[in-house]
Amino acid sequence: MGLRPNLLTRRTAGVASTTLALLLSTAAVGVVPAASAFSAAPTEACAEPADVHSDARVKAGAHAKHEPNELTVKETREREADLAAALRDRANFRAGAGAAALATVTIPVVVHVIQEDSTRAGGNIPDSMINSQISVLNQAYSGATGGAATAFSFQLQKINRVTNPAWFPIVQGSSAERSMKTSLREGGKNTLNIYLGELSDDLLGWATFPKRRLDSMDGVVVLTESLPGGTATNYNQGDTGTHEVGHWLNLYHTFQGGCSGSGDSVSDTPAEASPAYQCPTGRDTCTATGLDPITNFMDYTYDSCMYQFTAGQAARMLTAWNAYRAA
Numbered sequence: 001m002g003l004r005p006n007l008l009t010r011r012t013a014g015v016a017s018t019t020l021a022l023l024l025s026t027a028a029v030g031v032v033p034a035a036s037a038f039s040a041a042p043t044e045a046c047a048e049p050a051d052v053h054s055d056a057r058v059k060a061g062a063h064a065k066h067e068p069n070e071l072t073v074k075e076t077r078e079r080e081a082d083l084a085a086a087l088r089d090r091a092n093f094r095a096g097a098g099a100a101a102l103a104t105v106t107i108p109v110v111v112h113v114i115q116e117d118s119t120r121a122g123g124n125i126p127d128s129m130i131n132s133q134i135s136v137l138n139q140a141y142s143g144a145t146g147g148a149a150t151a152f153s154f155q156l157q158k159i160n161r162v163t164n165p166a167w168f169p170i171v172q173g174s175s176a177e178r179s180m181k182t183s184l185r186e187g188g189k190n191t192l193n194i195y196l197g198e199l200s201d202d203l204l205g206w207a208t209f210p211k212r213r214l215d216s217m218d219g220v221v222v223l224t225e226s227l228p229g230g231t232a233t234n235y236n237q238g239d240t241g242t243h244e245v246g247h248w249l250n251l252y253h254t255f256q257g258g259c260s261g262s263g264d265s266v267s268d269t270p271a272e273a274s275p276a277y278q279c280p281t282g283r284d285t286c287t288a289t290g291l292d293p294i295t296n297f298m299d300y301t302y303d304s305c306m307y308q309f310t311a312g313q314a315a316r317m318l319t320a321w322n323a324y325r326a327a
């Protein structure tokens with residue numbers, strides 16, 4: 001699929017380099033934002049990765065290919081049905097085991113640093129950046145940055161440094177990604193595996209949505225230089241990590257579904273026709289009540305622009321945790 005220019009986004013942003021929350025590079029001049037990023041049409045099914053339960057964030061201005069975390073209407077319908085079924089199963093299981101649903105959750109985190117060599121350009125970042133990323137996650141998910149408090153906190157268990165040029169860059173949807181994850185993934189359904197590296201297609205990151213049966217693809221892939229203090233201009237405060245973990249906890253994009261239907265399946269995020277890039281204050285793309293949720297972590301705006309989850313998103317994540325990831 002080709003790229004589709006999104007003039008609306010560029011005009012709204014008022015800046016030449018549009019887009020991207022998820023795509024980085026190419027920000028060049030006048031470039032058209034990533035195809036995926038723009039499509040208001042949620043039905044674009046092209047280039048979906050082999051595992052359709054994944055999602056990505058792209059940088060503005062990138063030539064992007066389809067952003068893997070944007071789902072079709074059919075896919076979201078299937079995911080919602082699966083969530084309902086998983087909840088029924090878990091309720092039956094808990095009734096039998098006398099177990100209660102969790103209200104607060106500490107998530108163990110394993111960070112895999114994929115390096116080409118020992119240089120910074122080759123992916124060798126200091127531990128301090130990883131520790132800062134964990135802090136950013138804890139602040140975002142606790143509501144400390146201005147949004148709703150969620151049930152989740154994050155605890156770093158391990159940093160696993162891997163030098164392997166065959167996995168650098170990490171190519172979304174590739175057999176190399178599969179072998180990397182198969183080799184490295186650790187822990188159970190509740191363990192968050194984060195893979196840091198140089199990424200394909202100007203992507204900032206991508207993630208898998210939860211599934212009832214854990215598989216080795218489960219986890220979050222994040223551009224190394226998007227961590228706090230990294231070199232990814234406008235996307236280097238750690239919110240790619242925040243965004244991708246949101247998908248891992250079952251959140252859709254705020255622009256999922258556009259202006260119609262059930263949108264992102266969260267009632268307190270106003271409908272949004274398409275992704276917002278940069279920080280277009282006052283943007284309002286749907287006739288329904290409310291300005292576009294450009295400050296939400298699940299949009300595509302600059303890290304400096306996004307600072308919150310809503311109470312509805314917090315509830316959705318906790319429900320999904322108890323359905324899919326709780327022990």
Ligand SMILES: [Zn+2]
Nearest residue numbers: 055056057069
């Ligand atoms: Zn995303």
